[in-house]
Amino acid sequence: MKTFFLQLLSTLAFVSAKDYADYIETTVTEEGSILLLGDSWAAISGDYAANICGLKTTRLITNDAENGSTANEWAENEKAVESMTKAEYDYEYVWLSLGGNDFLDNKCDIDMAEEVAADIVTVIGQVVDNSPNENIKILYLGYAVPSDDVCGNGMTSELFETMTYTIFGAIKASDYAKYVTLHDISEMFMPWGSDLSD
Numbered sequence: 356m357k358t359f360f361l362q363l364l365s366t367l368a369f370v371s372a373k374d375y376a377d378y379i380e381t382t383v384t385e386e387g388s389i390l391l392l393g394d395s396w397a398a399i400s401g402d403y404a405a406n407i408c409g410l411k412t413t414r415l416i417t418n419d420a421e422n423g424s425t426a427n428e429w430a431e432n433e434k435a436v437e438s439m440t441k442a443e444y445d446y447e448y449v450w451l452s453l454g455g456n457d458f459l460d461n462k463c464d465i466d467m468a469e470e471v472a473a474d475i476v477t478v479i480g481q482v483v484d485n486s487p488n489e490n491i492k493i494l495y496l497g498y499a500v501p502s503d504d505v506c507g508n509g510m511t512s513e514l515f516e517t518m519t520y521t522i523f524g525a526i527k528a529s530d531y532a533k534y535v536t537l538h539d540i541s542e543m544f545m546p547w548g549s550d551l552s553d
Contacts, residue, residue: 385415385444385445386447387447387448388415388416388417388444388445388446388447388448389404389415389416389417389446389447389448389449389450390416390417390419390438390442390446390448390449390450391404391416391417391418391419391420391449391450391452392419392420392429392434392435392438392449392450392451392452392453392478392482393420393421393424393429393450393451393452393453394420394421394422394423394424394425394452394453394455394456395420395422395423395452396420396452396455396496396498397418397420397450397451397452398418398420398421398422399422400418404416404450415444417438417442417443417444417446419434419438420452421434423456424453424456425453425456425457425460425474426453426454426456426457426471426474426475426478427457427470427471427474429453429474429478430473430474430475430477430478430481431474433481434478435478435481435482435485436481436485438482439481439482439485439486440485442486442487445486445487445488446486446488446491447488447490447491447492448491448492448493448494449482449491449492449493449494450493450494450496451475451478451479451482451493451494451495452495452496453474453475453478454471454472454474454475454497454498454518454522455498457471457474458471458514458515458518459505462506463505463506463507463510463511463514465514465517465518468517468518468521468522469521469525471518471521471522472521472522472524472525472526473525475495475522475525475526476525476526476529476531479493479495479526479529479531479534479535480529480530480531482534483531483534491534492534492536493531493534493535493536494535494536494538495522495523495526495535495536495537495538496537496538496539496540497519497522497523497537497538497539497540497541498515498519498540498541499540499541499543500512500515500541501515515541516541519539519541523537523539
């Protein structure tokens with residue numbers, strides 16, 4: 356499973372929009388089907404992720420992510436429950452992207468990290484408890500550090516790192532840990548301690 360997720364990350368990072376057409380195939384299979392949930396990191400991928408992950412075979416994908424949405428909204432409104440109960444397929448994989456907007460909407464208030472983490476664990480539980488696939492696999496990546504100092508005073512890297520580790524820790528300590536693969540993507544784009552840049 357780890358190889359699958361690393362393949363997704365490396366391919367998405369290096370395949371250009373021009374190359375995208377090379378991955379579109381006509382064969383569709385429910386095997387390896389993917390459900391995307393959460394905020395804009397998942398929402399903007401569209402069918403791109405499915406075609407990249409499928410390589411020679413296009414995987415079935417459903418994108419229920421919503422731009423600007425928060426972990427709190429997903430947890431309180433049981434959006435994941437809705438996604439699972441209306442599901443057309445017994446998804447094998449879920450890519451969950453949540454927490455970033457909660458953090459940014461509250462001016463990078465690190466005191467709310469545990470609350471955000473708890474909401475994310477709640478959403479993971481909603482996915483697992485409502486999935487017809489008892490072997491469902493969930494990917495949670497965290498976030499890359501923004502190219503702008505969004506938290507101010509040069510604190511962005513440190514605060515994003517703290518938020519990520521708080522969320523990862525809560526997931527690892529939860530009853531749903533065995534369903535989740537955690538992969539910290541922050542350093543894939545910019546090493547800690549460097550100047551913020553593109």
